[in-house]
Amino acid sequence: MTHEAQNGVLIGATRKSFTVSDLARRLGAAIEGPDSIVVDGLNALDLAGPTDISFIGSDSYAARWVESKAVAAAVTLGVEVPGHDAAHRALLRVPNADLALAELLTLFAPVVAPATPGIHPDATIDPTALIDPTATIGARVTVGAGTQIGARTILETGVNIAEDVVVGDDCTIRAGVVIRERCVLGHRVSIHPNSVIGSDGFGYRPDGRGGMQKLVHIGIVEIHDDVEIGACSTIDRAKFGKTVIGAHTKIDNLVQIGHNVRIGRCCVLASQTGLAGTVVLEDYCQLGAKAGVADHRHVGKGARIAAMTGISKDVEAGAELVGAPAADRRQFWLMQAALRKLPELIKTVARLEHENRRRDADSSSK
Amino acid sequence: MTHEAQNGVLIGATRKSFTVSDLARRLGAAIEGPDSIVVDGLNALDLAGPTDISFIGSDSYAARWVESKAVAAAVTLGVEVPGHDAAHRALLRVPNADLALAELLTLFAPVVAPATPGIHPDATIDPTALIDPTATIGARVTVGAGTQIGARTILETGVNIAEDVVVGDDCTIRAGVVIRERCVLGHRVSIHPNSVIGSDGFGYRPDGRGGMQKLVHIGIVEIHDDVEIGACSTIDRAKFGKTVIGAHTKIDNLVQIGHNVRIGRCCVLASQTGLAGTVVLEDYCQLGAKAGVADHRHVGKGARIAAMTGISKDVEAGAELVGAPAADRRQFWLMQAALRKLPELIKTVARLEHENRRRDADSSSK
């Protein structure tokens, strides 16, 4: 059974199938086994069924091949696969099984019906908005005054875009996303469901009467080309000027980006990370899950910050930091190893002290 | 004043009332005090008003009874309650006050009007979707092609379900939830507002031109019977195969579950926890708030992981872990106690060293 797509979303309950020789040709692989085997899915070695292809990138995975039900596997050249039965199963030798995985995922992806450009009758589009005729606007979408939506961009059901926003070409804005006024998105930007772009930054000052006065946030969020943002993430607008997400940067789910943050190109922020106000990340930084950076800190190019690390000082380019408070990765693990010895060390020092006292007593009694 | 319910949601501004003898009968309790007192609510000892019942499960709570305004309390058998005035207030003796609380919450819950099955005229249902006639579909719900909605299931206002999804019987999917294509939910699954099921996993590889190429995620999310998922949580679809949430598992708000995670039965994940890609939790694991597990880690049956703990290695069944990096609970607190003594220890060692130098000087001068 196949279905027509809504808003260009993936459909296709049908699995695709390929022969091993088909796959080998597409991957540029040499075959060890029957080339006529039909494969209709892919999975990990331990989860694969008898019509699936799997992946072997190292000796430890190769050791599981005998017990796997998979009928084929992409194997990195040079990895020995013990117990392979070439009469009934096929190995496809490739330079790199991980890269082959990426190709196979694309091959086996369910059929996508092309989006049907146009504006759903149940969308609310301000008459001054400029919607490219090739864009696809789903049901219950709101687009505010003066907002521009680019070519082939898809706004899924229930997306809410405020006034004077610019969304570039070939963007995918998924269900429930809210983009507030005057934010600017480049081309090929993808935002997953229920994220919020352009919410007010978090800034107050005492109002002198025991309460707090809100700082007006008049800036915007600017998202460059090829950025992807996960589900339920929040990117605050700048107090003034702009919060910037650089080209090709990838942001996971439940991430918080504060006001006036500036992120460079090709950064990777794993889920539940948080950047406080006015943080700068230079290009190619990587932050593990739940990492945090304090306000106004500057993180140099290519820094790698481990999961759950807390950054409260500027970080040099290329640094690798771990822990809260953060330390150089090597130093962090040295300290942790030392900490494990600390309870014993305390006893040792007590004994040394006792021995010294005893010596003092001995020598004074002589 | 009572109102008709929308979508079977709780209504009922009216408080219910019961006599102490009513309550005692339902709880199987012995009464110490007047049995005709009327109770119309329940609350903690310090917050209860003069028509409320409260709870006493230990001596420390019992000590607060005299000052509480509550007119009655469920008390665990054997707990002595000093100063109880049995002429004016009632104690209900039960085997376990905590379990009695669960029963009383159900008793005092506001009246729920039964859901009115049917499809709201302002919902958008694909003609190929199969909606059970006993299901209740709210306003502004979208249901995609080929999707199945089970008996007595409620989709609240603004729920967005994509193509080829299966939702079982007796599920409650609350406002603003997004479920993406081909995900499968069992029976009695409850999902709270604005959560996202089936968002793409977070996976890229360098594209060789300075950018990053997205890995297509062709897998799904499979949620088994009796699972509850909180508000604003995100569960990513598998790269291939499926992300699995086992039966009876309970997931709190703002939780991130990565692609290809496999969670067993009856696990409990408190708010803001995060599981990276391909993590396995066996049955009966418990994770405290803000805990995190690194990708590909395996957590054995019944492991208990404290709040804010970071797991970067496999965890044995039944282990109790605390801290980031995680340590055995007992060892963690030993290390923390030792750490508190460390500044003093450094001084002690310096003194010992000084004494040794002095001794060396003394002996060489002899």
Place this chain on the structure above:
Amino acid sequence: MTHEAQNGVLIGATRKSFTVSDLARRLGAAIEGPDSIVVDGLNALDLAGPTDISFIGSDSYAARWVESKAVAAAVTLGVEVPGHDAAHRALLRVPNADLALAELLTLFAPVVAPATPGIHPDATIDPTALIDPTATIGARVTVGAGTQIGARTILETGVNIAEDVVVGDDCTIRAGVVIRERCVLGHRVSIHPNSVIGSDGFGYRPDGRGGMQKLVHIGIVEIHDDVEIGACSTIDRAKFGKTVIGAHTKIDNLVQIGHNVRIGRCCVLASQTGLAGTVVLEDYCQLGAKAGVADHRHVGKGARIAAMTGISKDVEAGAELVGAPAADRRQFWLMQAALRKLPELIKTVARLEHENRRRDADSSSK
């Protein structure tokens, strides 16, 4: 180009402009430089363009004035600004540049069209709901039976408010927010997109058959006047009684507030913080990003809890705590400094031990 606003949201693509003498008059500032310069925006020193005003609150910022392109700056009295060219650029001397910033943000904020009171034809309002005629109800809003919406309150597109809710006057409830049944909001409450108020608390007990039974949550959430809540935050309803957010408290994005929490006045909770069930925060507490407080803990008035701190014990009024597990701020940094010396200390102790062994050997051989 200006546009009509939807729901009173900011519009205004036009920048406003002021002369330096205008600004000086409004700020009560003395001018050092030409008073006729026209300023049409504001930004940080390094990002400002040639028609922007910027801010100098300290010597380190003053040192950057020469290289800034800003044409004017608000400068705290007494801060010396080296290299200032008063022929072409203007300094505005104010008592406090930070406070001047707040004023300037308000001055330069884009024009807001007044909200157009009334109910959008595409909203779904229960006939028993009481909507003040001055309120503005956007498209695709749902308001349940018995719910009251106050004067001048704005419900943006897609807001979902259940039954028997009370929303006070002058509130702004932004797109996609869900407020569940019987919750009560005061006046001037602001809630940012996709947050959830009144979701069920997280409470279960073993059902005796290998599964878990959900505790019914019959309480509510009560939010007092002048509270602001960020985007994608979740505030759980009480098990019984109420979860309370005190007046003037400010809560950032992605924050979790558990059932039965009681927060006092003027607290500040930065993003991704979490309070477990039944926590009490007294007035004026401040929690840094990603901080967490364990269930039933009591945090005294004015406590300051650093980012990523984990509170597992009660906290005294005015305490300053850092770390997980939390320690007094001064003690925490002493311990961290000591920890950095620990690997070396272990070597020192080993040497001392070796020396003692040698001495013992020496003395026994004598």
